[in-house]
Amino acid sequence: MLTKRIIPCLDVRNGRVVKGVNFEGLQDVSDPVELAAFYSDSGADELVFYDITASFEERKLFTDCLRTVASKIFIPLTVGGGINTIEDFDRVLKCGADKVSVNSGAIRDPGLISAAAKKYGSQCVVLSADVKRAEGGFRVFSHGGRVDTGLDALEWIRKGVALGAGEVVLNSIDTDGVKNGFDIEMLNALDVEVPVVASGGAGCMEDFVELFRACPGVDAGLAASIFHFGEVAIPELKKRLVDAGVPMRPVPSRKQETAI
């Protein structure tokens, strides 16, 4: 049976991992390469490597940093932040990314999704949406959650999948950083045929149990600060989820170096 995935997100700024509360108040946490190796050994099923400010400041990712992570970590790696053109896809894929996540760039130019899917395959294209409740619906925000695009989130995501996105990351701005659980209501409002990654709101192990219990259409849970600050350890989280009947990939019995 396909297992549910646990995905730590490494929001990166100037080559360091950061995590804000509701995208404000950034705080330096650790070195991306060290953290990535630690998570890989801990049983993380995938890593998201995200330049949190690239979209706003039009800054490019530090591809050297990405290349170093990708040359040492042999689990799937998704890269996002500042992906606006096919050249941006090319740049990060050459540095070892397996999937590329688009957000503001796809809002500006939805054709980016179809062009990338055609060139690299849908499995490579992840549509990431920052979504917030507004005026009785779910609305897409861009630029790190700062700008209301006016787009209806569910329509936008369905359109993105139709254009060729092979996976969706739904990040609830309403629950992000609050640590009171994933946005079950928002996640269950989404109905797409591609894998869905839930993001925003994880505060403890039970939040993941509730996520996979309440949202059968969700394939993965993504979080950052609770992992970075050691509030939740991935091996314990996976054990708890297995006990709750959620299929999980076992934590590697050997570290990568000893496998070598």
Place this chain on the structure above:
Amino acid sequence: MIAIVDYGVGNLFSLRSSLQAIGQPAEVTGDSAVIRAAEKVILPGVGAFGDAADKLRASGLDRVVCEAAAEGKPLLGICLGMQLLFEKSSEFGEHEGLGLLRGNIVPMQGTIPAGLKIPQMGWNALIKKREHPLLREVQEGDCVYFVHSFYATDCEDSVVAVCDYGREITAAAAKDNVMGCQFHPEKSGPVGLSILKAFCEVSL
């Protein structure tokens, strides 16, 4: 030296890095002389079967790969590269594969239970059908990373391991020196590296 066949399909960064990590000299190459000189050959690939088969033939490397197989050199196909080892695929029309393994590539659409997402994307457990040196380190419950919408059938003589995705899906196949993984060993953590290492050390 291991030749990673570069015929313009897919991202070979991780594959090269993972072989480097296990201390195996490998070269990403489209040069038939380099592939002929290699001790072992890896045929990677992502995307559509027809496109990839056309590119492989247009580059002339299909013959070089088949020669290597005929000489008894260990050959490992990964993901679409594994599918190309079989006889034919029904992905967007009918396409001829290399025919090094008996069997056909068919879509998940319509052949797995409704409600399962296609592609299968994520970690699934390997279920061994028989012992093979390629999976010598793999233990019960070990998971590997899959991304695919098509799979090999009618390959009872070569199947080594399957995974459960609503039905049994061919995960690894081998016949003599020709081996294939539907999953991505270069993305499957320590388990995947152990499989690559086993391939590098295989003696036939």
